[in-house]
Amino acid sequence: MLQKRTITTKGGIFIVSILIVEDEKAIAEGIQLILNNTGYTTWHAETLRMANQILQTQHVDLLLLDISLPDGNGITFAKNLNHPPKIVFISAIDDEQTIVDTFQFGSDDYITKPFRLPILLARVQAIIKRHRLGEQPSLTHLAHLKIDEVNQQVFNGNKEILFTPTEHRLFFYLYHNIGQILTREQLLAYLWDNHGEFVNDNTLTVTLRRVRHKIEQDTVLIETKRGIGYRLLPNEVKI
Known part of the structure; x- marks a missing residue:
């Protein structure tokens, strides 16, 4: 029962x-x-x-x-x-x-x-x-996203966004440096050096595109700074 x-x-x-x-x-x-x-x-x-x-x-x-x-x-x-x-x-x-x-x-x-x-x-x-059994983790809101930092999950409404391992690491690296511009070299070094995996420049481009597709709706959340790098915006920009 x-x-x-x-x-x-x-x-x-x-x-x-x-x-x-x-x-x-x-x-x-x-x-x-x-x-x-x-x-x-x-x-x-x-x-x-x-x-x-x-x-x-x-x-x-x-x-x-x-x-x-x-x-x-x-x-x-x-x-x-x-x-x-x-x-x-x-x-x-x-x-x-x-x-x-x-x-x-x-x-x-x-x-x-x-x-x-x-x-x-x-x-x-x-x-x-x-x-602290049963305690519901506090969620951070970013535009339409809800982010559970404790369990490393991202939700669009009540639906969890399913990332690949590389996409997951990329999103949370951007999130933990929200508002700061990260160069491609920084992103490549983090994705490769911290996890022992080879991530080349083309892989980074593809991964960024996929993360954007999964998290962005009618908003820009990952901003491209041409010739410099990328940053996750603290406030969404309407398309």
Whole structure:
């Protein structure tokens, strides 16, 4: 079951997605209820197989994971995840070595059953705050473009502009030097020397043309200074 809420705080907007992997229905329902009422998005899986399907198809910030599940061991499952979210183990196993082992491979917390829901919520919120889970990156606006510097993405409206690796490096080099004229020699040196790839003068011309085609609509964003170089304009120029 999926419940979606949005929490607005002084720090911005947070949409945190939490997957609960628990085969005991009463426990899972209690956890899901308190998390949903607090405003988090929750998924529930009764088996590791279901959990794996959700992880492959949905974005998950935090995994609340039981250890003893009908189709396997939660610790083994977590160790085999390629790109695991933050993990909190929830288990009736109160063995010291088991708890130590989970922390040694990178879990964020271990909660022993039985537990009180307000305490679980407090510990979950501490992890969310510590890792700033679900925080939406701030976007910089340039004409019709929205630029996410944290994730190195550029959007035209709500649609991401897909660059080739060379186009991507060229755009962000211009962007990080916005308003400044960069010579062809500077651009070639950056694209080649910093990444070990050979970019010749013709390749630069073609790449600039492609970037312009992708980012410009009825505006000029990359200005050509004949005989000097190029610059990304801080304010668009209407064509």
